Amino acid sequence: MSILSSFQNIFKIAELKNRVLFTLALLAVYRIGAHIPTPGINGEELSKFLLERGGALMGFFDMFSGGALSRVTIFALGIMPYISASIILQLLTVVIPTLGRLAKEGERGRKKIVQYTRYGTILISAIQSFGIAAGIEGMGEGAFVQTPGWPFRLMTMITLTSGTAFIMWLGEQITERGIGNGISLIIFAGIVARFPNAIIDTIRLLRIGELSLILLIPLVIMMVAVIGVIVFVERGQRKIPIQYAKRVVGRKIYGGQSTHLPLRVNTAGVIPPIFASSVIMFPATLAGFISIPWVQSIARQLTPGTVMYTIIYVGMIFFFCYFYTAIIFNPVDIADNLKKYGGFIPGIRPGQNTSEYIYRVLARITFGGAVYLSVVCIIPDILRGYFNVPFYFGGTSLLIVVGVALDTISQIESHLMTRSYEGFLKKGKFRGRRG
Numbered sequence: 245m246s247i248l249s250s251f252q253n254i255f256k257i258a259e260l261k262n263r264v265l266f267t268l269a270l271l272a273v274y275r276i277g278a279h280i281p282t283p284g285i286n287g288e289e290l291s292k293f294l295l296e297r298g299g300a301l302m303g304f305f306d307m308f309s310g311g312a313l314s315r316v317t318i319f320a321l322g323i324m325p326y327i328s329a330s331i332i333l334q335l336l337t338v339v340i341p342t343l344g345r346l347a348k349e350g351e352r353g354r355k356k357i358v359q360y361t362r363y364g365t366i367l368i369s370a371i372q373s374f375g376i377a378a379g380i381e382g383m384g385e386g387a388f389v390q391t392p393g394w395p396f397r398l399m400t401m402i403t404l405t406s407g408t409a410f411i412m413w414l415g416e417q418i419t420e421r422g423i424g425n426g427i428s429l430i431i432f433a434g435i436v437a438r439f440p441n442a443i444i445d446t447i448r449l450l451r452i453g454e455l456s457l458i459l460l461i462p463l464v465i466m467m468v469a470v471i472g473v474i475v476f477v478e479r480g481q482r483k484i485p486i487q488y489a490k491r492v493v494g495r496k497i498y499g500g501q502s503t504h505l506p507l508r509v510n511t512a513g514v515i516p517p518i519f520a521s522s523v524i525m526f527p528a529t530l531a532g533f534i535s536i537p538w539v540q541s542i543a544r545q546l547t548p549g550t551v552m553y554t555i556i557y558v559g560m561i562f563f564f565c566y567f568y569t570a571i572i573f574n575p576v577d578i579a580d581n582l583k584k585y586g587g588f589i590p591g592i593r594p595g596q597n598t599s600e601y602i603y604r605v606l607a608r609i610t611f612g613g614a615v616y617l618s619v620v621c622i623i624p625d626i627l628r629g630y631f632n633v634p635f636y637f638g639g640t641s642l643l644i645v646v647g648v649a650l651d652t653i654s655q656i657e658s659h660l661m662t663r664s665y666e667g668f669l670k671k672g673k674f675r676g677r678r679g
Contacts, residue, residue, distance in 0.1 A: 329364030
């Protein structure tokens with residue numbers, strides 16, 4: 245009854261109710277657009293061809309577009325170009341000093357970087373959409389295109405690029421006027437939209453005898469356990485104690501308080517699995533369209549579930565965990581800021597010793613985060629590849645769904661608590677992931 249009353253409290257707050265309804269309305273618009281076909285393409289036949297020949301990479305990117313990519317709808321590119329542009333901009337802020345200074349200028353710098361990210365999204369979308377148009381034209385000897393030629397390529401490029409720009413606008417509107425992070429919720433909606441099909445496929449396998457009820461019950465228990473582990477680790481932190489020295493200004497004493505520096509166990513989020521999957525599956529997918537024996541052999545070795553794929557995948561998850569954490573978290577800057585404002589870690593000298601201590605702690609907890617990501621992401625591949633068990637609820641998709649749900653509930657919780665309403669937990673201590 246407590247959770248039910250908490251949901252009822254949402255609609256007692258006018259602002260929160262409007263934000264929730266606005267978010268649901270825009271997500272509904274996104275799902276409708278994901279079913280509008282791109283002009284000039286035989287969508288049904290092309291969808292069958294892509295799912296048969298596209299393999300693992302097609303399924304991976306199709307997950308982020310909510311099935312729009314395999315159907316080649318106007319939202320076929322999904323939000324991936326925006327994510328790619330955001331990651332590229334984050335990398336460039338480390339490499340290019342001008343962008344690095346811009347990122348530290350507060351709200352003005354943030355708006356400028358967001359503007360550059362939009363330009364990058366359009367550029368990446370235009371390149372990818374043109375490549376898709378040219379690739380579709382060459383598939384099946386033109387059987388999937390009604391009128392091949394430059395008009396078709398330009399029309400497809402404009403349509404898909406406009407679709408991505410519209411999704412980006414939807415995400416920004418949700419972030420500004422709705423509840424939760426708009427881009428994350430769009431990805432969330434695309435993944436959740438595929439869950440009913442997974443449930444239907446599981447029931448179908450159960451009816452025809454390919455999946456027994458004795459095996460299904462442990463799978464459900466495993467899915468619940470995986471969700472519990474994700475929630476536990478995503479909320480996990482290593483708190484480093486911080487002490488501020490006392491300062492006497494006139495007749496008043498300032499400082500002297502104790503606080504802590506929270507370090508997330510999984511600082512990199514879902515970026516490592518996304519990058520690792522993309523890098524590994526891209527050559528495997530290209531090989532699926534090349535009819536050469538040794539190329540096909542390499543493609544089979546890089547198929548999810550094989551020993552080679554699992555080893556490379558786990559190795560790349562570890563690499564990207566440390567790489568991305570190093571980009572977004574700088575122990576030297578933190579140590580300098582602590583020293584500047586009179587803060588220190590008890591038992592550690594300020595300055596370089598502090599930065600080295602933070603780096604050692606971060607390296608250790610990042611190792612634990614990498615192990616956690618690797619285990620969660622390879623569970624479906626191990627079950628399907630080695631035990632021939634159809635397990636649809638796991639891996640990167642479950643990580644994203646649970647993480648976004650935690651963030652969104654955390655925001656709703658804060659709205660309820662600031663207006664003295666009971667939250668989803670009795671004491672109102674629910675915390676989402678920290679970025």
